[in-house]
Amino acid sequence: MGTATGIIRALNSGIKHIALKRFTLRYPEEKLKFVGDGYQFDPSTGVGIAGLKGRHMLFHDHCTGCQLCSIACEGVAEAIGMVKVPEEWKQNKKSIMPQIDYGKCVFCGLCVDACPFYALYMTNDYELSSFSKEGLIYTPAQLAVKPEVAQDSEIQISARGATHG
Amino acid sequence: MIKKCAYLFIQKLGFKAKLVGELAGNYSTVVLMFGFAVAAMAPALVISRMISPRKRSNPVKFLPMECGQVPSGEGRTHFMMQYYAYILMFVVFDVVAIFLYAWGSTILYLPKEATLPIIGFLAIIFAAMAFALQQSGRRNIW
Amino acid sequence: MSSDSEKEAVEKKPEESKPTETKPPEKPATAKPDEQKPAATKPAPAKKPAPTKEEPELPAFEKGIADKIIEKFGEKTTISFVKPDRVGIKVGRDDIHNVAEFARDTLNYDHVDSVAGVDYPADKEIEVVYHLSSYTDPTLSRQILELATRAQREEDPIPGNDATKLPSLRDIFYSVEFHEREVFEMLGVYFEGHPDNRRLLLPEDWADLPPLRKDFRNKGR
């Protein structure tokens, strides 16, 4: 009898779930909303600010070409290389800035931690796929562009189950 | 002659076969259904064979599945599961089960006393089955 | 391993432990220019905890464990450190079997957490560290006993067929079986008495040096 009860309970539980809400994020149409503008690091306090570790953003007017991000990355992914930039910046005498290869980057954010001048951020943009390996290499000019992201879906919990809205 | 044969053939295919008995005609429809499915499904394989790519360059592709390893040993081997006894039991009791149908389908026309031998027969079956099940439980002898 | 110093002295005055373990003259000069890691100075001896804190404040329970081992085996073993919940013992390769048996039977350590091999090219030795722990004895549940022993190291190793050998502890602690196989393939230490000294993680056709030796170089590093 215990067996029969168990089987009936299992069937009952299965049928009950047919009425629950679907818990699927239909990705290209819905995008999950993240906290803040992305992972940032405050060198003065030594603590990061929570956010998604997506693709980087480089502030050219802060970057001094000190290569600390590149050195940090050398131990992790070797994704950051320093390249010459055409512009002249007074804080950046050598005119070199990081160029990031997202084919290698592991999005750990240690380069952001390493930057002492608040020049390298991470943004909420994670759609970086490309048809060629070259397309994954982001030059300093590309990194300076703030990405447009439309992410608004959030987990909503109600009596009829959780859903992505 | 040719005309006659073709006529018969088409009659078989399409129209009620008048030349064959009604009963055989009924059975023939089962066979026809079988043949129809074969005739309808074989083209699926043929079309698939025609439009799908065929690359025969890599012989490894045609090895039997062995989870990414090079196959070791034959696929067709002497392989015996420890439940062999059940197969022997099946051979016997399947016939018995069908035999019961001969009794069951005519029970409405039989006198009630005719059931008693069957009950006795079932009792013998139960005894035999219990013995066989007990033997089949002895996995080490199989 | 002939360490003649007093166990007590070693513990309390860690600077003395230096000469006991490895050959003192070699150490300063070991750093070859091409070696990325210079000769391991002292693997296990933890001078820091003892001297910085007050000396008499060695954790009593752990010290008791260490004392028991020293009492039994005397000069054959050395205490490399005593820290809260951790005791480090150094044993020669001939005595490791007996010490492990003692640890199991008398001290109630019943399994091995991990077996780590450490390569010391400057000492021409490979250290194998057994981390013993106990499930059955509630007083030992926090404790880890590190049994360290050293095997001779060969420059051109032929794993299994050279002098880099140690007695296996599998007959004492069954749980070292896979760990010792790993140490064998990663460092080339052959465990005598181990029933199954085969490759475990590396590919079957691995023909290079054992990869965790210091002279095996990662590409580009």
Next chain:
Amino acid sequence: MSVIAPNFKLSEFIKSILDNVFWFLLIFTLIGIPAVMFILFYIEMPVIDGELLTPFLALTWLADPSRSIPILKAFMATDLFRIAAFPGFGFAALLAAGTIFVERKMLAKLQLRVGPFYCGKVEGILQLMGDGLKLISKEIIIPAKADKPLFWAAPVLFVATAAAFVALIPVAPGWVVADLDVGLLAVFAVIGFFPIITILSAWSANSKFPFIGGIRALYQMVSFEIPLILSLLGVVILTGTLNLSEITASQSSFPWIIFLPIGAIVFFITMLAELERIPFDLPEAESEIVAGWLTEFSGMMYGLVQLGTYLKLYSFAALFVVLFLGGWNGPMIWPPFPEEIITEGIELGPVTAQFPGLPVFSQEMLNGTIWFVLKTVGVIFFILLPRGVFPRIRVDMLLDLGWKKLIGLAFVNIFIALGLLYAGILGPGGIL
């Protein structure tokens, strides 16, 4: 780009399709049409609506749609229509396709997923077609040492056997492909073929995992065939016939499941096992023996086996309906036809369309079909549901269940039927 994987070029794919279409059309027009004309010329054509059907007339329906109606009517009266379309293959394949879709969506709902969604705009309704296209355009790989004729034949035979099973199912009064006097025994005969095909294909693949899967299929058959047969004996005892149509007709007042619930439960469980559905899908247990006896099938061969499986699922569900749920019996819900539709046709804009099927399809038949389909879909739902809530069982548990529990229950069912008969509740002289 990978070196090994060939580059897929859409243009080449389309070209290969167009090539085949071209050759088909060429051969058909040069050989096929003359051959048809030739055959039609030598054949004595039947008389339809008082008019002799000549080859010319038979082909004029291409030009004149109104002429096609008598031909269609004639066609619908033939066995070929029954085999290919209505109670036979087409109907069953349609229901099977619907089953696949319902299974995927229902399982997705149960598992809080979405299921097929994008193909066909409306909740992925065309997903099955997409899958079919994918399967048909995939390469068929046959293991090098396989027994090729058997290996090729297995999927086709599987579908054909399932189709033969479909042929035995009465859908509506008089609408059955093969109305056999020993229909139930024929069903057992056909069911017995499936494990043989499984074992043959498993043996022919010359690979270990299919082999084990085939052996397991054999054991599954061995342990569940006898309870399956015995569980239906109760119905036979009470009706006194083996003809499925007569069994259905005997349930006009009440279905047998009311009197023989134990038999129905045993038959349902054995049905799941014969279908290799989830609690009993040992021959295809993917976590143990990769995909069981399907491991070496690829492309359309796999697709055919799946089609056969779902045809089989429909047939078993229909058999359950026929034996225990009263088949086509049910209150009349189909609206009666106005006389003029049958006699005069319907005015649809400028033309008068005479509904071709109506003289063939009667109201009873359509009503019966509706009830039959509704009940079958209900049973199919309960066949699909265990897949969501039960794990797979083991071979020894399976044998235990089949040989010790289900056979015992089947005998209990027989004795219940005997008791009902001899107590005079049912049978001649009873309330029946």
Next chain:
Amino acid sequence: MSSPTLPPGLAIQKADERIMTLNVGPQHPGSGHMRIIVQIDGDYIVACDPDPGYVHRGEEKMAEYRNYTLNVPHLERPVIHDSCNILYPYVLAAEELLGLEIPERAKYIRVIASELNRCIYTQYWLAIYGIFLGHSTMFMWPAGDRELLIDLMEKMTGARVTHSYFIPGGIRNDLPANFEDVCLRQVNYFEKRIKEYADVFYNNPILISRTEKTGVLTRENAIKLGTTGSVLRASGVDYDVRKKEPYDVYDELDFETNVMKDGDSYARSRIPWLDMMESCRIIRNALQKMPKSGSVRVKLKPNPKGELGSVYKRIESGRGALGCYIVSDKKVEPYRVKLSVPSFRNLIALPHLLIGEKLGNMPSVYWSLNYWPVEADR
């Protein structure tokens, strides 16, 4: 096969010809990234030889070339579903070697992240356990409900699986605003969801009859083989590092360890499920006791050098006690990093459990060991 003199079928088979060798894995739905060579006699397994190493990446060797901070992103790779926990002992050991004392708030956040990660890992494990038993719903439900916690981890750390969150000196970033409320809401719902697994899975009579009394590991054997985690606790040994040797703030939190006596597959699969409920309790408790503000990371000077010596630290991960042994030689890089991973320690039990079992029990017994092949290979 038959000898030529005898007609086929009458050839006398040698006894060992009954035995078939099956390579289960690495490309098998019922193995992870490893191969289990099993020999079966009919339905029974007579020999079993696990062959891990297909995803061996030399993490220990790689760790010798990077400094204590830069080791973080790649040391978490072996178990990306449990990446906080596999970093935990490394970070604890590195902090002891570097002489760091981390802030109180960071300890609590570490505990929360670690427990969330344990649930994420266990859900993944449970999903695969479900599919190994042919229970597709039990694959989809945990995989979906896991999303609730992954969402929390994403808010917390900025990454879905490879968090790189713990670092010598504390944690990378503070919690986002109103994280506590969201966390409490989702964890409560998560706990409600996992309790619903009982009807369909854990109390399902078919599952119970299938996994009970299979692959029994006795208490003596569990101790002798040095197993750990849920395998050990399912065999009746009450040993949880969180209780026995509390690290960070586990000694201040209120929770219990789950122990079962049977030592069979069912007990081994039930323990992680019960552990998840305890994890939810720990998370709620930690959220309550956590200091509401304060620093979460001590500033580290660039390229810190470790003290001379060695440290062995262990924690309780989703699979069992996870130890990290670091030898330092006063350099920027550690001299030797050894991860003592629970999967590797539990693997030794696999042949002991499988021999004599039926082939149909292989996936359930194998996966009930809470084994993660990538972690064992490192």
